[in-house]
Structures are given as structure tokens and as C-alpha cells.
Amino acid sequence: MYDLRIEVEEVKGFCDLPMKKGDYFEIKGGRIMIPEGKYICLWALQSMMPVFPAKQRKIDEENDWIPHTKRFCCPDPNGMVIFRIDQINPDTGRTVVEDEKQVVPPRIIVEEDLCTGCRACETVCSFTHSENFNGEEARIQIEKIEEEGRDIPHICRQCGNAPCVKVCPAGALSRDPETNAVLVNQELCTGCQRCAGACSFDAIHFHQEIGLPLICDLCEGEIECINRCPVDAIKFGTAEKLKEL
Amino acid sequence: MYQGYCGQVLRVNLSRGEIKKEELPLEFIRNYLGGRGFNMKRLYDEVSPEVKPLDPENKLFIGVGPLTGTLFPGGARVNFSAKSPQTGILGDSNTGGFFGPELKFAGFDQVIIEGKAESPVYLYIKDEGAEIRPADHLWGKDTFTTQEEIIAESRDKRTQVACIGPASENGVKYSGIFCNHVRAAARTGMGLVMASKNLKAVAVRGTQKLGADDPTRFLRIIDRLDRKIRKHSEYEVRCRLGTTKLIKSLNEAGCLATRHFQTGRFAHAEQVSGEYLEENYKLKSKGCFSCIIPCSRFFEIDKGEHRGLKSEGPEFEGLAGFSSRVGVKSIEDSLKAVDLCNRNGLDVISTSECISFAMELYELGILDKKDTDGIDLCWGNSGAVFSLIEKIVNRQGFGDILADGVLPAARKIGRGSEKYAMQVKGLEIFQADPRGIKGYALGVAVATRGGDHLRREPWFEFTEDAEEGRRRFGVPESAFRLEYKGKGRVVKYYEERCVLSDCMEVCKNTVVNMEILSSSEAAELLHALSGIEFSTEDIDRACERIFNLERAYIVREGIRRQDDTLPERFLKEPLPAECGESAGSIVELEPMLDEYYQAHGWDLDTGIPTSEKLEFLGLGEIAAEFRERGILKE
Numbered sequence: 072m073y074d075l076r077i078e079v080e081e082v083k084g085f086c087d088l089p090m091k092k093g094d095y096f097e098i099k100g101g102r103i104m105i106p107e108g109k110y111i112c113l114w115a116l117q118s119m120m121p122v123f124p125a126k127q128r129k130i131d132e133e134n135d136w137i138p139h140t141k142r143f144c145c146p147d148p149n150g151m152v153i154f155r156i157d158q159i160n161p162d163t164g165r166t167v168v169e170d171e172k173q174v175v176p177p178r179i180i181v182e183e184d185l186c187t188g189c190r191a192c193e194t195v196c197s198f199t200h201s202e203n204f205n206g207e208e209a210r211i212q213i214e215k216i217e218e219e220g221r222d223i224p225h226i227c228r229q230c231g232n233a234p235c236v237k238v239c240p241a242g243a244l245s246r247d248p249e250t251n252a253v254l255v256n257q258e259l260c261t262g263c264q265r266c267a268g269a270c271s272f273d274a275i276h277f278h279q280e281i282g283l284p285l286i287c288d289l290c291e292g293e294i295e296c297i298n299r300c301p302v303d304a305i306k307f308g309t310a311e312k313l314k315e316l
Numbered sequence: 317m318y319q320g321y322c323g324q325v326l327r328v329n330l331s332r333g334e335i336k337k338e339e340l341p342l343e344f345i346r347n348y349l350g351g352r353g354f355n356m357k358r359l360y361d362e363v364s365p366e367v368k369p370l371d372p373e374n375k376l377f378i379g380v381g382p383l384t385g386t387l388f389p390g391g392a393r394v395n396f397s398a399k400s401p402q403t404g405i406l407g408d409s410n411t412g413g414f415f416g417p418e419l420k421f422a423g424f425d426q427v428i429i430e431g432k433a434e435s436p437v438y439l440y441i442k443d444e445g446a447e448i449r450p451a452d453h454l455w456g457k458d459t460f461t462t463q464e465e466i467i468a469e470s471r472d473k474r475t476q477v478a479c480i481g482p483a484s485e486n487g488v489k490y491s492g493i494f495c496n497h498v499r500a501a502a503r504t505g506m507g508l509v510m511a512s513k514n515l516k517a518v519a520v521r522g523t524q525k526l527g528a529d530d531p532t533r534f535l536r537i538i539d540r541l542d543r544k545i546r547k548h549s550e551y552e553v554r555c556r557l558g559t560t561k562l563i564k565s566l567n568e569a570g571c572l573a574t575r576h577f578q579t580g581r582f583a584h585a586e587q588v589s590g591e592y593l594e595e596n597y598k599l600k601s602k603g604c605f606s607c608i609i610p611c612s613r614f615f616e617i618d619k620g621e622h623r624g625l626k627s628e629g630p631e632f633e634g635l636a637g638f639s640s641r642v643g644v645k646s647i648e649d650s651l652k653a654v655d656l657c658n659r660n661g662l663d664v665i666s667t668s669e670c671i672s673f674a675m676e677l678y679e680l681g682i683l684d685k686k687d688t689d690g691i692d693l694c695w696g697n698s699g700a701v702f703s704l705i706e707k708i709v710n711r712q713g714f715g716d717i718l719a720d721g722v723l724p725a726a727r728k729i730g731r732g733s734e735k736y737a738m739q740v741k742g743l744e745i746f747q748a749d750p751r752g753i754k755g756y757a758l759g760v761a762v763a764t765r766g767g768d769h770l771r772r773e774p775w776f777e778f779t780e781d782a783e784e785g786r787r788r789f790g791v792p793e794s795a796f797r798l799e800y801k802g803k804g805r806v807v808k809y810y811e812e813r814c815v816l817s818d819c820m821e822v823c824k825n826t827v828v829n830m831e832i833l834s835s836s837e838a839a840e841l842l843h844a845l846s847g848i849e850f851s852t853e854d855i856d857r858a859c860e861r862i863f864n865l866e867r868a869y870i871v872r873e874g875i876r877r878q879d880d881t882l883p884e885r886f887l888k889e890p891l892p893a894e895c896g897e898s899a900g901s902i903v904e905l906e907p908m909l910d911e912y913y914q915a916h917g918w919d920l921d922t923g924i925p926t927s928e929k930l931e932f933l934g935l936g937e938i939a940a941e942f943r944e945r946g947i948l949k950e
Contacts, residue, residue, distance in 0.1 A: 187610035189603030190414070194387050198535070204386050204526040205421045214473060215414075217497045218460065220599060220614030220628060279523060299542075301555065301608040302601060 134231025331431030381821030421522025481661025560590025570895030571752025637668030804911025
């Protein structure tokens, strides 16, 4: 079991307790240790409390968010005090550095509200994959609802526990070990469309002539649809990293 | 076999219920390039002077170009052409959105619609096939509802619809064709031509492959053009404001059409500007097919009288038309008026002219409440604007007079009102005051479809770079908007740029206003796309040929130099003192016309293309026809 150190990383709002940057407390086994003369905000503490036992344990489950979660925000909307939770090895007293494989994999992130509905992404996807300008062969499709002004990009988000892969009765879908993209084995696919039905993002499109699922393969290197989108409605990365940009 | 073009034309005869496919000969492509060029050639060959616009013998041509549906930024356009019921001459209107690309994906470069159906129908095109479907249940419905219902009937959200609204059905001369709710081919009354054929809509869905001859090279050129666009000084503002940026800039220049061109400065311009719209109502940017300049917007009004009004749009023409032109200072009222036009299928330019014309006559006492069904037509009365739009749509009372267009309305009203009709050849003019932009003024006077600004866009006159003026057009003054010298050549140059843009069927924002595609690049791109060899000269010659063909069409309909003119106000009344740099300016039309005809190689006295010119452009048959008809001397 790890020990934990919880430190105020940043005060984005205004905390009148006050909690200050650098304030910390520790959890050692079943005890909360607060440095002498210091205190900890009750509201922040109660909001983080349930996660401490989970953070104290090593979790091997792939795609679980708990191992990657480091930051919590005080529930006071005016406070915006950000706490960082570090795991400590009790034997060495050193902070545990996340091992490489546990880093959150980057994925396609869609900001629907920005999408202009131009379908430039469809055209470039289809053309670079199939030399066809018609977005019918694109692995991204824009659904347009004119009366609402809504434009909804449907594209694979590289889900952790991809239901499409799990549901495929022919074993035709797999994950690219490098990029996490969902790969289609055309030989094995029977065209049953169950993957499309299982996708929570409506991201799998079957071309009516080809009869195979068109799923984003994240291109090779530069992702074409992202390059062409004029408003950055489609991005590739982790939410945290993109926020830093 | 070539790529990029579908190589097929769909010909539909509504009288006989016949649907045929025709091959598109390579020679036709080489000579007329696409879209507007294809339509103009057909119009010249198939709709003679004997045909009246509302006869079943008039034909509607729907043309797309080689770049429609491709990766070219804004390769979204489509032209609708016919003989115009509004002007009696060349009718042609172009729109973006998603209809054009879908037609390409369905396998057609052009659709030709002939005859007249017995009862309301719509044409449904799907992958190289088409059927005529009943539309009785859609007749009377507005453009938004019609589009939504046809899409629902097709059970395919990607179906694209071009339709007409109640205004066309009721016979309003300036009614248009609408796609994607608000994308309008609204000029020259193409909607009325559809209505005259009992054709409520054309729906299209295409799942076919559209490829390129040399995909790698095509992509490389597109990458280069993309970079040019993104680096262009206009890029950022066009993404933010699109054409609505013009309210503020034209107002500053002192040539924003205000109270029916009484002045060029609107005191409330700030509150009706694109910037104000962006700040207070814009929800997000919108774009046409495959475009990297999302110049349109979706807005919502969340309080007040028009609470809940949400839509894509408007463009500059609608926004200024229902604000400065009619003196309305509430942007929300302007947005409402544009929305009424869109839903009913009206052209915002012509509608705003007819209403502002009536308002000026009311101010002058030529009209009073007895004439206007009791409506108080004072400047800025938004309620009057809404009522008149409704009356025009339904051809009720005073609206019936305005529904034929400003020139017929003036003739009916009489009492000296004709000189206040702001039109050329029967088509109402746009929202900029020609006196402050001399190149545009000349352009509006000579446009082949009547009072129109989109057949050249000589933006060069805003550059104020005398050296460039000398280099490009031989006259330093050509780079200044208030100068008239050199404008004949400038206008000719941009006319041919617009032909290129409309034939490729891409947006003028990039090809004309940003000048990102030279003729040699166009030749290179077309070759990579289609595999057909074009030289730079082939492209230039084709653009000039198509423009001359249009001129020949209107000459054959009787247009001569005396018709290439402007309303009297622009020629005689100087812009008022409040118009800043533009103050005191009038349009020096005659010297500009001389220079323009000379630049084209047309006859100075008549404005008719000479035999030599026609022969040079490979239009010898027209020269022969003109001699036969006595238009040209033997």
C-alpha cells in the first residue's frame, strides 16, 4: 500500500481559509498527518476523502482512470483550490513516478460546439484513404441538423474498453498496440454491423458498396482531418495536455 | 477517360415525364469549363429570344464545376440559370452550401429541366438515376419545412434539397432557390422559373466515387493553396465576420447604401454591424462544403420580441438591406426581416430595394397611406418592413405592385417615380453606393444579368497602390476606388476571374477577392484533377469566351450600350458632405464605358462584340447568327 501526500498545487480562485500554495498533509496507513501548526480545509477534505483508499492501492486494471487521477478541485466554485495527490513508497519515502504504460493514451477529442459543419474533414479523410472526394468513404462523418445549427462529428474516440472490439463475433477488430486505434481485419469481417450498433459515439460507418466498417485509423503520422479543420473542433491528445496548449 | 467531371448530364422533361442521360463531350468541357460556362452555352443554344421566361419552353439549367465536391476550399458552388422572368434577359444565380457537391457525387455535371409538370412535383436524383415525385403536399410550405420534409421522406439525412418557397408559388418575380435552409440562389428570379414548371424542389443524394487523375499532385497543390489562404491578410477577418464586415468598412468609406441611397453613412451602423452581430448573437461559425474559411455564422436571439429566432446567416446584403437601406437601427429587426425572406423564398437585395424605394416615395409624397394599405412607410419602421414582406409574398394589396420588381412597380406607380428605381436592366442593385466605388459602379452598369455586383468584384480599387495600378492595369488611378481611370480594364480582368470562379464552381472569396488561384495554377489543378491538359492560355481564352457568350446572349435579347447605365442619382447627385472621402462623388460612367468596351474589343457605339472578337474566341457561329439577325452588318 502506498502512502499519500496531498499538496495545494495552485489557488485559481480565492480561498479565505486560506489554503496556500505548498500547504500539504499526508496519509500514512490509516492516519491523516497534518504538519504542526497547519490545518486542512474541511470542504476540500470531504470531497477527496472517498478516493484516498483507492489511491493507496496499486490498480492493474487497464483503462482505469483512478491510477491517472492526480488533481482534485475544492468544491467551492470561488475557491478553485487545486490539490495534487502523490503516491509515496513507504519504504523509500520517495514519490512514485507513473510508469510509462500507465500514462493516459492520447485520443481523438471532439468539440462539437465548434464544428462549422463544412465536412472538410470527411473529404480529406476519404481522399487520402481511398482517393475518393465523396465523404461516403470517410472515417469521420458530420451529421448536420440545420434547424438547430448543430453539426455533430462522428469519429472513433479510441475508447478504453472499446465495445466495438468486444462485440465483434468474427474477431475482426483489434487495437493497434502503438496508437490504440481500432484496426479492421478485412478478411475476417463479415459485415454484420454489430460494431456500429455497439459504438456509443455512432462513429462506425459502413460504406454501402464496400460493406466494411470505416473506422478512424489515426492516419500515419499527421492526422489529416485535424490538419484541415479550420476551427480545431477535432483534436488529438489528452484533455489535460490540450488544456495546457 | 477523364476524372473530376462526371461526364454526364441529366435531362428531364416535366411535360412528358421523360428522364434522359446525355454524355458530356470533351470539346464542350474544354470550351466551357464547368458550371456557369456549361449553363451559359446551353442557355444560348436552347433558349432563344422567342421564348418567354414563364413559358414551358424556358429551361432551368443546374450546373456544377470540376472543383465542386473536391478538396478545393469552398468547392461548394452550383449555378442555376434560365431566362430571367425578372429581367427578361440572362438569368443566373449561384449558391454554396452542400447541394452542388451532392449532385457531383450523384454523377452529374449538369441537370437540364424542360417543360412544365401538370401538378406540383419534385425531382429526386439518386446515384445516376432520377424520378419525378408528387409535391402537392409540399406546395405552399416554406423553404425550411420543404427541405426538412423531403429529407425525411428520403430517409437519409445526407439528402440535399434545393427548393422554392411561397413567394415563388405566388408569382413574386424576385424569388429564389434555397438550399441548406438559407443558402440562396436568389437573384434574377430562378425560383419563379421553377414555380412556372410546377417544380417545388430538386433533391439529390450521391454515394458514388469522385476521384482525381493524379491524387498526389492534386493534394500537393491544395496544400499550397491552403497555406496561401491561411496566410492571407484577409483570412482572420473573413473567418470571424465573413461579408458582414462590410457594414462597418463601407460605412467608414461613406458608401453604405443608406435610406435608399440618399447617403452613404448610417448613423446606427455600429449597432447593425457584423462586429455587433458577432459579439451579441453569434453562437458559432459555419462553413460551406469543404471550406477552410468558416465565414458564415449561426446566431440566436435570446430575448425580446424576436426571442427564439435562430438561423444561419445573414450575409452583408441581407443585413444591410434591412438595416441601413430602410433606416432600421435594430439589428434584431433586420435579422427577423432576413429570416422572413429566407423562409418565404425571397431575394433580400430586390426585396429591400422594393421596400426602400417605396419608403423614399412615401417621404417624397409620391405615395401616401391610401396607396400603401394604410402602412406608415417612414424610414426605420420595422413593422412596416415586416408587413410589406408578407404582402409581397402573398401579392396582397400594395405588395402586389412591389412583387413584380422595382422597375415594373415604378412604371405602375408613375408620378416620376421611375428615376428612383435603383435597378439596372430590371435587376435591383446591391447595398453599396456605386458613387464611392467606381469600378463596382461600372460593373453594375454592364453586368450580364442586370444590376449585379458578383460578376466581377474589382476589389483591386481598394488597394491604393499606385505602382501596382500602373503595373497591372497601366494606370495608377486604377488602384483607387474614387478614380474612374483604368476601371474599364480592371472590370474586364475581374469579370474573367469571376467566370473562372463560377465555372470551377468555387467561392469568389478565395479565387476573386483573395486572388489565390492564378490562371496557370487553375490549369495545373485542372490537369491534376481531370487528366485533361489545359494551358494557361486555354483557361484565359475560355473565360473570355464564356463572358462574350453571355454578352452575345443579352445582345441577342436586345441589350445595347444605352442599357449599360445606372440610375440617375448615381450619375448626377453627388454623395452628401457627411460621406467622408466619398463626399461629392458621382459616377463618371461614359468614359469608363468607352474604356471597358475597348478593353473587350466590342463596338464602342453599341456595345456589341465585333465579328473579329467572336471569331477569335471560337464563337464564329454567333457572328454568323448575328449577321443573319441583322445585329452585325454583313
